[in-house]
Amino acid sequence: MIDKETISEIKNSVNIVDVIGETVALTKAGRNFLGLCPFHGEKTPSFNVVEDKQFYHCFGCGKSGDVFKFIEDYRGVSFMDAVQVIAERAGIPLAAESAGSDRPRQQHPHQALYDIHTEAAKFYHAVLMTTKMGEQARDYLYQRGLTDEVLKHFQIGLAPSEGNYLHQSMAGKFDENTIMNSGLFNLAENNLVYDAFQNRIMFPLTNDSGQVVAFSGRIWQEKPADGHTAKYKNSRATAIFNKSYELYHLDRAKPVIKKSHEVYLMEGFMDVIAAYRAGIENAVASMGTALTPEHVQHLSKYSKKIILSYDGDKAGQAATAKALDELRDLSVEIVRFPDNLDPDEFLAKHSPEDLQHLLTKTRISNVEFLLHYLKPDNIENLQAQIDFLEKMAPIIAKTKSITAQQSYIYMLTDLLSYFEFQQVEQAVNNSRLDGRRERQEEQGYQSYQQAPAVVEQPLSKQLSPLIRAENHLLYRMVHSPLILNQYRLREDFAFATEELQTLYTILLSNGEVTPQDLSQLPDSVQHAWYYMLEANLPEESSDEELREVEETREKELLRKDNQLISKKLREHYHNGNTDAALLDLQQIIEQKEEWSRNGYKTKEVTTLDVQVAEFIRNHKQTGTATDDEINDQLVIPFTLDADGIEDLLQRIQDAGISITDKEGNPSARVLNNEEEEAELSDEELLGSNSAKVNDPVRMYLKEIGVVPLLTNEEEQELAILVEQGDLEAKQRLAEANLRLVVSIAKRYVGRGMQFLDLIQEGNMGLMKAVDKFDYTKGFKFSTYATWWIRQAITRAIADQARTIRIPVHMVETINKLVREQRNLLQELGQDPTPEQIAERMDMTPDKVREILKIAQEPVSLETPIGEEDDSHLGDFIEDEVIENPVDYTTRVVLREQLDEVLDTLTDREENVLRLRFGLDDGKMRTLEDVGKVFNVTRERIRQIEAKALRKLRHPSRSKPLRDFIED
Structure with missing residues (x-):
């Protein structure tokens, strides 16, 4: 058994960021590092690595742990195996420490399969490089431009033409079960075992950790001796190999991908080797299969940017178009190879510098590719142009950059002789609005027709004041033996949180909680440990701090008891059990008196306000709340009268939350409050x-x-x-x-x-x-x-309250910042920090953060807006109450300017705004009224209005009207 001191030494000898960074693409985010979680599929990074405390935590799935735990979970090995892996990485020998242990080290359940593939790779490589039978194959590879360095880097080998050479080599090293399950051998009808690969150039395929898991054999002679005609033959699926997941050369490409933040995706092994010969080391390939969702998920762990470099023939271009659909959530660029060539064939006809230039300098976007790929052969035909436009409009509409959209619209217009630019632009705009409507309908359907998916939220997002206080106490005990001893003497002390009590018991027994202790605990307890470590507390503690935390803890425990008793009181009252309800009430009164004696004054209104605000936040997304949820989640003081309860329910409803019963019908309690409302004259x-x-x-x-x-x-x-x-x-x-x-x-x-x-x-x-x-x-x-x-x-x-109206000059600043942010993203290959944006825009990082916040979050009328913080949104509201001669003159001039601006819109957009806002007769109309005039739906009028207002915000139109806004 390895002692605790050695385990601590091993853990302290490595940096968890370096270890995890070999598997997960991490980017600096403040003091921590952020990446895509390797334990669950996600598109937005939520996997945090805390360098100063040497642990990780995923806010998406809740996984957390130290460097040993990561190796355990990621590789599926035991704690001691994880220690062995880290020790080997750190160069710390474990033979002496492990010699006295009677328990053999636990191996990976499929270790024998890994070992036989490793031995097979060495065998094939040795046959190619050192034997006479491999000499002819070597000459063939040399003629194709492969050097000894390339052959060694990719561990390329040769399978002998005789049928059982590999079997003879492996039979004495591995048992029969391992041999037959490896995928390297077949069984003949006479029960004789023979090699699955014969007379083929062998390409070993490794997993993310560099372990050989499969092979692909390529024919190299015109008439191969084994009679196979397939160009490539791949290993069959085994316990360690899934061809829909593994990617060729990924383990060697990872370090370069991490630095460049991009990866080349190619069709074949020889294409990857050609890219390597041209100096491109971050290229990978799928293995004899089309790109799968598993491949995409695998790639996305390392990079969000994919450069598709498939063959230039029709089949390769079709594969590119199909792959674009799978890669729709990632950033994709395409390299088009001329003359129907693939990368290997291109290198055979050109220099490595030419291939490198093609791969790095001639990339095009997915929209540019589809413009070429989907372009019909009979492009001069009107119907063909209509079909082409209908295919491309939704594709262009999905482009986030307005500038890029305009460029693509111009490119598409050049190909369509029957259409003008405005017609193509309108088709793209219609597609964008249709897509937005479909998303809104889908979101609405999910919100109101389906029960919300139950997703276990990370504990850090639902920590109650009680758990926070207990985390605070345990943190101090872990970091201060003196404080731990103080609580050790208090025999009556125990944590109310079960997981923390388990950790406290170990702490009392051992004086510390070691990685080995954690490895033997349930996941919930391990997670609680790392949540506790997340607390950023000062190194120094004081008696006053502990007293305040204890008071908070005791108060929360009493409040919890009060909540349970109040719930019982309501149940007894509704069931007609008056005696039991009175006893509960008496207990609550006694408890309140105890609070007063101990100095814990209740603040019913403030506490209830906080509860209601939290309740509204929790139910805002679903838009509904049941009577039972109100009873369970709100501690309503027994002193609150009927009017107070009615006001409470009204606050919840005014926030846009419907109060219903279990069946989703209006709550009887709320309907009773509506009786008086309905009596009108x-x-x-x-x-x-x-x-x-x-x-x-x-x-x-x-x-x-x-x-x-x-x-x-x-x-x-x-x-x-x-x-x-x-x-x-x-x-x-x-x-x-x-x-x-x-x-x-x-x-x-x-x-x-x-x-x-x-x-x-x-x-x-x-x-x-x-x-x-x-x-x-x-x-x-x-x-x-x-x-x-x-x-x-x-x-x-x-x-309506979620609509943000921001002055034009602020919109310009936001747009400029977004453009610079996009440019930096393309240059750096990752999201830029506020500091990097600030340097580019010549402003302070705090100012950048403020602008980003304004661009993302709702602002009130009293929030300062503008580059100098000298104006408010309220300043832009016109006062129409009093009209003096100056105002009258201003209004006339304003109308003239407004008419000129409206003339720049289309007739429909202008008329919609005039009717909607009563610009001609002073009578504003509803969306439905305007829709009847144009014989369209109210939703269509809303879309036209929104588009027209966006146009009016452009500086070329808004500038003439700015002088009419009072300072």
Whole structure:
């Protein structure tokens, strides 16, 4: 057994960043390093390596550990094997330490297969390089330009033409089971074993760790002696080889890929060797199979940038087009080889410098490639051009760079004689809008029609105050023997968190927690250990610090008890068990008195506010919350009266969260609160000054005011008819409650949406209520509709609040920063840091971070905006209340300038803006009203409006209007 001191020495002799960096492409991110997790598939890096504390943690799957744990999990070996691997890397001999151990070192379950492939590779290479039978094959390879150095680097060998040379060499070293499962031998009908590869040039294939796992044999004579006609013959699948995953030359290419942040993907082994001869060492190839999702996942661990370098013939170009679909989530460039050549054939006709230039200087984008590949032969035919445009428009629309999009549109226009630039541009824009609509519909379907996927969140994202306090205490115990001894004397002390208590027990027994101790613990305990180590605490601790942490811990324990008792009280009360509820109440009162005596004053309002804010954040994505979730996740003080509870529910609903029961129907508790809301009169609709009611609204109110209200019996009769599919009953039920929509909409005026838009959103909620109304629950339809109308309006307001309006000069600054960020990404091969962007843009890193934050996150009207922080978004809101002569003159000049700017838009865009914002008659229209004018949907009007506003933000159009914005 290796002693603890030696294990610590081995661990301290290596840097975990260097070890993991050989497997995962890591980039510096602050003090830590970031990369794609090797333990689960992901597109956004979440795998963190903490160099100063020598451990890793994935925020996606929760995996964490030290350098030994990484080797254990990645290679599937035991802890002692992981120690052996790191010791060999560090050059620390373990023979002396391990000699006294009676337990043999545990080997990899497939170690024998690795060993036989290693021996076979040595055998084949020796046959080629040192035997007379290999002399002719060597001459053949020399003639193809391969040198001894290349043959050695790639360990190229020769399989003898006789049928059992390899078997004779391996029979005395390995058992029969290993031989037959290796894939290197076949069994004849007479039960004789013979070599699977005969008279072929042998290319060994290695895994990421450099272990030989398979071979590919290539014919080298016109009429091979073994009679095979296939150009290549590959090893069959074994326990250590999956041809859909492994990549040729990857283990040797990894260091170069790590430095260059890109990898060449080729079709054949000889192509990779040709690239190596030309000085390109970061090339790999798939093995006798098309590119698979497993290949892509394998490649993405090392680089996000792929250079496709497939053959130049039709088959190679078709393979390139197919590979682009698999590589759609990565950055891809293509090298096109002329004259139908592959890299090996190109090198045979040109110099290594020519091949290097072709691979490094002539790359094209995937869109450029597809423009050539998809171009029809009969391009002069009109229908062929239409089909070509329909294929290319969605491809160009997916390009993120607007500049690149414009270039591709020009290139495509040059190929289409029947189309003008504007027509091609419109086709691309339509494809982009269609794609956006499909994504929105898909997201909406997933959000409202499917239950959200249950993904186990990393513990660090759900740490409660109790766990944080206990992590703090354990951190101090681990780093201070004095503090540990203080708690050792407290026999009554124990951690409430089970995982931390397990670690505390080991700490008390051994005085430390070693890597070997961790290797024998469950994953949950290991994760808890590394989460605890993540705490960035000062080296010095004080009694005051520990006392505050203890107070926080005790307070959380008491609060947890109170939460459990409060839950029991509610259950007893709802079940009618008054006596038990009173006992629970008495216990809560006694507990509150205990809190007061011990100095832990309760702050009911503040605590509840924090809970509600956290509750809203957790349920914002799904947009719904059930009664049970409110009861379980919110500790509602028993002193909160009915009005307070109603306000609490209203806060949740105003945040755009629907409160439902388990079946997804409106909560009975909420519906009870809506009863009073539904009792309205016609006078209330027109008599309130809370909303500015213009003539169209008054006419609308008069129309709906003549529709008689329904009795409960009439509502039930209509509901039954609606269930039977009666459309007239559905319309009557809705029309009778239109005034309810107006009443509720008035309460939300001034919150970012026009009154007409609020009414329109409310009407959509009303139609939802008609479809969902369940008269059997005993509620009136107006009560039920109030809930649905309120949900529709509050959700629309919440969506509107996410729209950020930023001044034009700030948009220009953001766009400039994004362009420089993109340029640096192409130059560096990785995302640039704020410091690198700041150096390029001649500004401070803090300013860059601020601009990036503004570009990504919503800002309030009071947030300073601009390069000098001297203006606010609120400053750009026009005051229309008072109009003096100066304002009148300004307005006239502004209208003239506005007309000139609007003339630069298309007729449809100009008319949509004039109708939508009432630029001619002062009456703003809803999206639906404008849609009726143009005979299109409201969604189409929204798209036209958004596009027109984007055009108006351009400096060439916005500059004439800037002088009208008051300072």
